[in-house]
Amino acid sequence: xxxxxxxxxxxxxxxxxxxxxxxxxxxxxxxxxxxxxxxxxxxxxxxxxxxxxxxxxxxxxxxxxxxxxxxxxxxxxxxxxxxxxxxxxxxxxxxxxxxxxxxxxxxxxxxxxxx
Amino acid sequence: xxxxxxxxxxxxxxxxxxxxxxxxxxxxxxxxxxxxxxxxxxxxxxxxxxxxxxxxxxxxxxxxxxxxxxxxxxxxxxxxxxxxxxxxxxxxxxxxxxxxxxxxxxxxxx
Numbered sequence: 001x002x003x004x005x006x007x008x009x010x011x012x013x014x015x016x017x018x019x020x021x022x023x024x025x026x027x028x029x030x031x032x033x034x035x036x037x038x039x040x041x042x043x044x045x046x047x048x049x050x051x052x053x054x055x056x057x058x059x060x061x062x063x064x065x066x067x068x069x070x071x072x073x074x075x076x077x078x079x080x081x082x083x084x085x086x087x088x089x090x091x092x093x094x095x096x097x098x099x100x101x102x103x104x105x106x107x108x109x110x111x112x113x114x115x
Numbered sequence: 116x117x118x119x120x121x122x123x124x125x126x127x128x129x130x131x132x133x134x135x136x137x138x139x140x141x142x143x144x145x146x147x148x149x150x151x152x153x154x155x156x157x158x159x160x161x162x163x164x165x166x167x168x169x170x171x172x173x174x175x176x177x178x179x180x181x182x183x184x185x186x187x188x189x190x191x192x193x194x195x196x197x198x199x200x201x202x203x204x205x206x207x208x209x210x211x212x213x214x215x216x217x218x219x220x221x222x223x224x225x
Contacts, residue, residue, distance in 0.1 A: 042204065091159070102149070102164070102208060
């Protein structure tokens with residue numbers, strides 16, 4: 001596609017429920033990232049996928065968070081037993097090689113509100 | 116891991132003035148330093164980047180400088196306009212994960 005696509009754009013869920021957030025990276029991009037941005041805060045790294053390599057999960061805040069990337073393309077971030085502190089914008093980004101080199105392109109984000 | 120510090124956290128300028136945002140990084144192996152602009156409710160978008168083999172890069176009203184020895188880099192915006200108002204993030208990277216600063220909210224008053 002033309003850009004990084006994320007769904008849903010907005011999600012309101014009850015505390016304790018599980019949520020899944022989806023990311024479609026730019027076609028051909030081998031690297032995919034998830035970041036979290038709380039209101040008025042910076043960009044917190046969560047997880048990084050590169051090709052077929054084992055993902056870098058070092059940023060996941062707890063074992064309630066997990067992510068997978070199927071077929072080297074679409075990624076799903078899952079948050080189990082959501083808590084109010086999980087409320088944030090979850091940003092997906094992708095990076096390709098070639099002329100764009102290291103440039104990381106972000107999606108519009110999924111706004112998660114836990115009530 | 117990499118640690119990026121960004122200052123100031125907020126910056127208010129008058130239209131037409133210059134604005135400077137500074138960042139320091141900790142990992143001497145980092146070799147790629149992008150700057151992102153994020154308008155309210157929008158995605159972060161790359162505005163300029165610099166690699167460690169270059170000391171300065173300019174694109175119209177924006178420029179970035181890099182001092183590898185001191186491990187700091189700066190964003191310079193000249194002739195600021197109200198539409199420059201946004202949050203600006205610096206970042207540092209080697210080959211994989213970008214580590215971001217906490218952001219600078221720039222407000223340009225007409």
